[in-house]
Amino acid sequence: MVDVQISRPSTQPGLSAVAQVLDDVFGMVAPATMFRVGFMNDLVRSDQLILLAGSAEEPLGALVALRGRNHIEMPDMVVAAEHQGGGIGRRLFEAMTRWAVDEGFREIRWSVSPSNVNGVAAYLAYGARIVGWIDNAYGVASDPFYTGTTDRFRGEWRADERPPIVETKLVHHEDHAQLRSLLLSGWQITRRQGDLYAVVR
Numbered sequence: 001m002v003d004v005q006i007s008r009p010s011t012q013p014g015l016s017a018v019a020q021v022l023d024d025v026f027g028m029v030a031p032a033t034m035f036r037v038g039f040m041n042d043l044v045r046s047d048q049l050i051l052l053a054g055s056a057e058e059p060l061g062a063l064v065a066l067r068g069r070n071h072i073e074m075p076d077m078v079v080a081a082e083h084q085g086g087g088i089g090r091r092l093f094e095a096m097t098r099w100a101v102d103e104g105f106r107e108i109r110w111s112v113s114p115s116n117v118n119g120v121a122a123y124l125a126y127g128a129r130i131v132g133w134i135d136n137a138y139g140v141a142s143d144p145f146y147t148g149t150t151d152r153f154r155g156e157w158r159a160d161e162r163p164p165i166v167e168t169k170l171v172h173h174e175d176h177a178q179l180r181s182l183l184l185s186g187w188q189i190t191r192r193q194g195d196l197y198a199v200v201r
């Protein structure tokens, strides 16, 4: 596993580095980053989870997770473009799951674009599943990162074992109509095999 420092920043340089790496990956402009730093301070003051991979001087990745009533919601997870695929995402994700369990939570949820096939593959490789579909999640006409609609998969990680699988279908990752239909009927995506997703119930 990659040797990178994961810390929980609570002062301005570390929080600015988190905001910077998030906005670099998503191609946001400086004013958005300034707002995000303010939000990071709110998250620290309300004892939410902010993780920085690397250092304030050289941020390599970041993750944000929020306590809900019964689950943890993860709004953000990124690794700097030139470091993707090297295991930093796994380190961040595992640090989050340890924190969640230590805090008494058994479930973590997030949203991810159905077009983000490598991001989805990473979550599945970490043992998570895609368990739902949200139509037009952001209520706007286009997604600046993936260029298209803002439909979203719902991702889920659970500390507890899942019920046995009774049926599996293989569906092409670009067949969003069929994936939508299956996910809205209770099926779940468990792994990626080349261009195909294993969809189970």
Ligand SMILES: CC(C)(COP(=O)(O)OP(=O)(O)OC[C@H]1O[C@@H](n2cnc3c(N)ncnc32)[C@H](O)[C@@H]1OP(=O)(O)O)[C@@H](O)C(=O)NCCC(=O)NCCS
Pocket: 025, 077, 078, 079, 080, 083, 084, 085, 086, 087, 088, 089, 090, 091, 111, 112, 113, 116, 118, 119, 120, 121, 122, 123, 125, 126, 192, 193, 194
């Ligand atoms: C998604 C992201 C956070 C993952 O972090 P990362 O450090 O790049 O990923 P890792 O190296 O930890 O893990 C990648 C995993 O995905 C797996 N993977 C990648 N492509 C795959 C594919 N085509 N098929 C199957 N598995 C695949 C890798 O095998 C690896 O699993 P392993 O650890 O079991 O070998 C990062 O790539 C990123 O920031 N992407 C852009 C922003 C983004 O999409 N963020 C999430 C938005 S919700």
